[in-house]
Amino acid sequence: MTVIERANTAIRIQDGRSKLMAGGAALALLAGLGGVLIGRSTAPVPLAASTEAPVAQSDEGQKSGPEGFIAITPAQIAANGIAVERVSSGSIASEVIAQATITAPPEGQALVTARADGAITRINKRLGDPVASGETIALLESREAAAFVAERNAAAARAQAARAAAAREQRLFDAKVTAKQDLEAAVAARQTAEAELQRADSAVRIAGVTGNGRYLAVRSPIVGRITEVDTQLGAYVAAGAELFNVANPDRIQVQAAVPVPEAQRLQPGDSAVVELPGGGIVEARLRSITPSADPQSRAVAVVLQLAGAPGGLRQGQAVRVRITPRNSKTSGIILPEDSVQLIEGRDAVFVQVKGGFQAVPVQIGQRSGGRVEILKGLEAGQIIVSRGAFALKSQLGASEAEH
Structure with missing residues (x-):
């Protein structure tokens, strides 16, 4: 083989090795890319934070x-x-915008007074305590209690005697011993005595006599809470003295002071809105308007009835109202x-x-x-x-x- 032929053969062998090396590198690159792609396809994708509302x-x-x-x-x-x-x-x-006050309707408040002269010997409720209708708030030691009991006992004795007399007259009349008018008089006397007994018994119950005729019970006429106490233990009070105030917090109304020109535009049934102190509103309805103005404020009292009973409102609280006339x-x-x-x-x-x-x-x-x-x-x-x-x-x- 000549020198030229040996040189050509060496060149061909070198070209083949270069191609093999290039092919291997290409295969390695493809394998690497495949692994990367496979790894990316199988790995979990994190969620991107959204910036849109x-x-x-x-x-x-x-x-x-x-x-x-x-x-x-x-x-x-x-x-x-x-x-x-x-x-x-x-x-x-x-x-129509006006200042108003949360008040109690007539059935939502009560003034408890002493029914007779006497001394306060017991107070069962304190300021703010709840009371039920007919519940005893205090006891009043009074001679009137003994008088009520004595009158009832006397009436009971008279009624018993009248019943016995009427029964005796009935037997005599059946035996034809007495006249019919004597029987009728005895029956009338019995009915009168029984009516007196009923009156005396009712007086004892209304007065709240307890303790064998020694005490008079001071009772609340409505359900509510004690809002004012005007007496103390041991105090001697006269008949009619104001002892306690009771109010039902669930019974409220709104009373607004409206100038006379504005009040002339209003009429019962107009819609209204009460602005609550803590924010928000509650719907209401105009219930009544006083026919005369207050001599001091020169304003007309307008009463609004709330739609429902929103929480947080207390009697005596100041609010603002907006009234819309229907016309x-x-x-x-x-x-x-x-x-x-x-x-x-x-x-x-x-x-x-x-x-x-x-x-x-x-x-x-x-x-x-x-x-x-x-x-x-x-x-x-x-x-x-x-x-x-x-x-x-x-x-x-x-x-x-x-x-």
Whole structure:
């Protein structure tokens, strides 16, 4: 073999080794990539944190986008002090706004007095204690108790004697010994004596005589709690003296003072709203209007009946009421001024939707007395945030800045 032929053969062998090495490297690369792909396909994929607010759905079933939506749970609503109310049509010029007081209706309070002269020997209840109807609050040691018992005993003796006389006259008349008029007189005397006994017995029960005619029981006429104690143990009181005040906390009404010009627009049956001290509202109905004004305040007393018995209201508490006359014209929706917030340069109200609240742009009208008129953007029956809207606005701004 010549030198040239040996050189060519060496070149061919070298080319074959290079191709084999390239092929092996390619196979190794493919195997590595396959392992990586297989490893990636079998390894768990971590969930990425979503930056979009969940899609809310309103009561009408329409979906609102994430912009302006705040997801919040009922527990968070209560914890943040957010109050909501259902809006209705009205006019800010027609609303009658007045200060009012939570009072007790006639059947919800009672004044317990002494029925006779005497000394307080026992007090069974303290201030704030619950009492039942007819329950004894205190005992009054009085000579009147002995007089009641003595009168009843005397009446019982007279009734017994009249019964015996009537029975004897009946036997004599049956034996044809006496005349019929004698029997009739005896029967009339018996009936009179029995009526006197019944009267004396009722007087003893009403007076609450106990302890063998020594004490008079001071009882509560209604169910409620002791709200005032005007006596003490051992005190000598006169008949008619005020001893205790009892009120039923579940029986309440609202009494408002309305100026005479405004009161002339009102009539029983008008709808009203009572603004609760802790936020929120409760619906009411105008029950009655006094025919004359108070000589000092120059205002007319208006009584409102609450729809239900909301918790937290106490007799004597001050509230504010809004009364809407039935003949008033409706030009929009009236809301608390704090419920309208400026969001991105536009007035907006937070409307309750499924899962949270949605900021809805609105067009406002007049403002008066902490109230604002909504001309466009809301419909009657929707539930809006009446208190705590600024907190939702702050949360909405923080969420958009984070996103």
